[in-house]
Amino acid sequence: MIRAVITGTGSALPARRVSNAELAEQVDTSDEWIVERTGIRFRHLAGEGETTGTLATDAARAALEAAGRVPDDIDLIVLATATPDQTFPATATKVQAMLGATDCVAFDVAAVCSGFLYAVQVADSMLRTGVHRRALVIGAETFSRILDWNDRTTCVLFGDGAGAIVLEGQESEAEGGRGILATRLHSDGRYNDLLYVDGGPSTTGTVGKLRMKGREVFRHAVTNLSAVMTESLGIAGLAADDVDWVVPHQANARILDATARKLGLAPDKVVVTVDRHANTSAASVPLALDVAVRDGRVKPGDIVVLEAMGGGFTWGAAVLRY
Structure with missing residues (x-):
């Protein structure tokens, strides 16, 4: 049977790392309050030139390297995001262009925090049909750009970043296969x-x-x-x-x-x-x-x-x- 197997993973974070103490200088909060209620100590926030698309591309490149693949090996890109670079076209197509994956299906999936799981099921289904062979499945967000920085109950909770996997349709044993x-x-x-x-x-x-x-x-x-x-x-x-x-x-x-x-x-x-x-x-x-x-x-x-x-x-x- 054909199963979708993870052959590589990758991730990317914005350059700026922000501690709770630094956040407390701008928002009415404290490190103790945030840690006690959430466990969060740091987050990364996107700066100038860093977008959902650029973070997604960096994560995808890392996943491709881990999988021993090049962009032209990929024929499907599914990108989960609630913070796309533009209303349209899909940010996945921007990632496709930045990677140089020339012959590829690329689209976005919107299911917010569950988006990556939705994207995994979509890619899994498409790979198991045999129509596609190798997919990049990406979750990428720049939530800092939709936060109300005057609302201390929400703005302290979120950060920006991207993660990606390479999924490959492979023959797998029904029992014990990857x-x-x-x-x-x-x-x-x-x-x-x-x-x-x-x-x-x-x-x-x-x-x-x-x-x-x-x-x-x-x-x-x-x-x-x-x-x-x-x-x-x-x-x-x-x-x-x-x-x-x-x-x-x-x-x-x-x-x-x-x-x-x-x-x-x-x-x-x-x-x-x-x-x-x-x-x-x-x-x-x-x-x-x-x-x-x-x-x-x-x-x-x-x-x-x-x-x-x-x-x-x-x-x-x-x-x-x-």
Whole structure:
């Protein structure tokens, strides 16, 4: 059978790294307040010349190098973002041009923090048909440009960055083979007003700013993420005890801890980067995965669960054998 196998990972962060102490000089907050409530200590913020597209391209180049591939080997680019460079065309096409991948399908997916999981399922489906052979799946964001910097409850939570994987359709054994074993996605538009941006081309004609009711989002996140992880593991024929690593959306350390407890997972099986990157929305899962691959924690053959929840609400999980 054909499975989509991760053959390379990469990531990119803006040059500017901002500590809680530096942020407290501009916003009515403190390092203690942020760390206690979120676990965040640093975030990277995009500067002049750094965009979602440039960060995505840098992450893609790193993933291609890790996979031993060149841009012309890629025939599919799926980019998850809620902060595109332009309303149109898709930022994925800008990445395609910057990489020099000349004969390639490229498009964006919009599912906010769950966007990377949505993009993974889209690419997985397209690779398993055999129509495409190799894909770049990217999550990239510049959320700093849609934050209300007068709202201390939200602006301290987010950062900018990008992460990417190379997915290749390969013949794989039904039992024990590498690749994506199961994915499961959900959405429920009734919760729009809990996490949204108050603008858009067809409503206000402006970009708008991020708005969030944090307590309600927290409650839904723990319930939805633990449920979808259990669901996706069941589809893969696995249990929580089979999992080597969980690579979660890096929204809040409390959510990560609560979700792990609900599933009975040891904390040391959860990859945590929220302390250094903050919430990078669609970029957070591939960013964290790249960190764990490059530092040697995630190894070939490991069972890895990716999960995320974002505005919409959207949420999902993917189970893979790395």
